[in-house]
Amino acid sequence: MSILTTNDIRETINMIQHENLDVRTITMGISLYDCVSDDIDRLCDNIYDKITHKAEKLVATGEDISKKYGIPIVNKRVSVTPIALIGGKADSDGYVKIAKTLDRAAKTLGINFIGGFSALVQKGMSRGSEQLIKAIPQALTETDFLCSSLNVASTKAGINMDAIYMAGNAIKEMAYLTKDKNSIGCAKFVVFANAPEDNPFMAGAFHGIGEPECVINVGVSGPGVVAAAIKRAGNCDFGTLANIIKKTAYKITSVGQLVATDAAKALDTPFGIVDLSLAPTPAIGDSVARILENMGLEHCGTHGTTAALAMLNDAVKKGGVMASSSVGGLSGAFIPVSEDEGMIEAAECGALTLTKLEAMTAVCSVGLDMIAIPGDTPVETICGIIADEIAIGVVNTKTTAARLIPAYGKKVGDSVDFGGLLGTAPIMNVSPYSCKDFILRGGHIPAPMHSLKN
């Protein structure tokens, strides 16, 4: 073994077989601009034909690469141009029709999710965006694989509070419409500030307005590998710990880059970005919370959690960025509660609260993700939670998001099971005090001072 050492080979095999190293997703971004038509049926036909043609070989290619390198590629996905931009004259019924078309294309392709039933409304709302938002509850109730997102704010534009109010109402309605499935509709909808346009992860993936015709983006994973490396290192100081995380992130990201390059070549599509993310799953040994606990916290959510997460997030980026020619998307540690076995346990034992999660989102990617709250939470309170999260993103010039599930008929102490990667969510406590008068003011919160950088 003159070039590769036996130890190197064993380390890689161990990461895959025992530490849950995988590539979380290959996501093909497809522009739908040339599908536009003033006839809704023709528009839908154009969309279906384009997606099923462009991504025809996506699933087979993912499976071939997975076999070649002996590494699981968990998801194959498609993201499309935000649908509000191509809906033309469609009304909300028309948008539901487009939603069903996207879902049908996903089923034909055999992919896991399709994202992009989205609108960008940070500064204001076009007629099409308004119709799309009205269509979201029905669209996500009557489809299986479709994901939806709204960008309601940016550091440059400020916060569109009217859009947040519409989003809050859509979330409540979806929770009711999908009440027989634990309000799962809400798990497919996310509200963003500073949404990235090349994100391969769901529910927030869409193919941004400045993106090429078609592109391959890859999201890596591997919290189990980082947790195991930290555990092996034992008692060491923070500098040493940061280096261990960086080296591990380098290795994880290298695999992502390799898979992305291979996929782009096989599909004759340009490579876009690798998203340097630690994305957990509900499986044992695949948890971001356990990384933080291996750093020395009794439970994720206790004092010190924000500092530990800040260090983790920074080290993941520093290690990962060197392994990829182009980095983008959300890039950082994810903290979705229902999708992380350690987070679920921490929430169940009371160590992890909504307020602590909000603080944690100030130092890592995404935001309040996959959080179940009582079904009787008032819509204004949901909007207040979203607005707080969005404000953190706007003021700190970073992406934040909220994916909240007011699980219909459930209260604190219950939990909801979504199955698969979406996991199980304990219902978390929300403040009983009202923010109704604040939310109902309506209008727009101006952009912060530091948006004026020019």
Next chain:
Amino acid sequence: MKAVISVTGKDGVGIVAKVSSKCAEFGANIVDISQTVLDGYFVMIMITDVDSLNVQFGDFVDAMASFGKENALQVNTMHEDIFNSMHKI
């Protein structure tokens, strides 16, 4: 191109011979072998040249895995680039 074949399982007589024969059957040329037994547990890593395979690489991967199952061994066949990308800068 080269592939890394890892073989693990309970030690027994003739494992190297069986795996080598299987490689020969598909036209995989062995260029390096590292093998040891730890507490009765057989561990082998082979590097093979797979340029002259008589089947598609994916079929070779499947064939080696099912050969492993038949012989109570875990056999993983992976393209060498995953190791190169992870361990070389």
